[in-house]
Amino acid sequence: MSEADEGLPPLALLLAAHAGARAQRHRAIWAFDGRLAKVARTTSDRAIGQMRLAWWNDVIEDVDARKGRGEPVVDAMRASGAMAAPGLVAMIDGWEVLVVEPEIDADGLRDYAVGRGGGLFRALAEMGADAADAPEWLVAAGQVWALWDLAGHVDDPALADAALAMARDLLPQADGGRWPRGWKPLRIAFTLARQDVLAGRGAPAGMSRALAWRLLRIALVGR
Structure with missing residues (x-):
């Protein structure tokens, strides 16, 4: 396990393991998401949080690949080709909602879900740089995943309920998509x-035995 992989949640590691030859790239993108999550989790000053997120934006846009050199996740993203993935800037925008908004309303939840979830699924799926290249159902699936993840990690029950309600409303847009074989990790995550x-x-x-069995069933039979 590389230094960039340290601290990755078990779910991300298991999902990346289903990516085959692209596993290193998937782990790097999950690690990037984890870095952004840490900014949102540990920053109490909105201005400082925005500066930390802007640093990552600068890293992505650095065509000379110099900024951030030596930072494990940056190096892993460049080595695996993940730095060129679409959706990375959208992920930053999504996480920024949680950094700058003292209270998250429906619009904020939607912006978070579109940015973090839609961006993450586009990045992992290796879609084109234009959001129009990604199927709408894939972006909706990413939003469902991000809202589900948020609901499990916030201390505010009302916010968790609102996230789950929005995710339920999005399910009809995400259901019915045909998942290519290369998108297996995304299919498992969404299911x-x-x-x-x-x-x-x-x-x-965490990763309980029951959750591990659920993931195995989804991987094998799709449900």
Whole structure:
């Protein structure tokens, strides 16, 4: 396991393991998401949080690949080709909502979901740089996943309920998509989230034996 992989949640590692030859790239993107999550989790000053997120934006746009050199996640993204993935800037925009907004309303939740979730799924799926290149159902699936994940990691029950309600409303847009074989990790992630959203549950903490069995079933039989 590389230094960039340290601290990745078990779910991200398991999902990346289903990416085959693209596993290193997937782990790098998940690690990037984890860095952005840390900014949102540890920053109390909105201006400082925005500066930290802007640093990552500058890294992505650095055509000379010099900025951030030596930072494990930056190096992993460049080595795996993940730095060129579409959706990375959108992910930053999504996480910024949680950094700058003292209270998250419906518009804020939607912006977070579109940015973080839609951007993440586009990045992992290796879609074109234009959002129009990604199927709408894939972006909706990413939004469902991000809202499910948020619901399981916030201390505010009202915000968690609002996230799950929005995720349920998005399910019809995400259901029915045909998942290419190369998108297996995304199919597993969405199916797991879908099951919990319908049951009124957010993302679980950690990796229990029951969750591991659920993931295995989804991987093998699709549900």
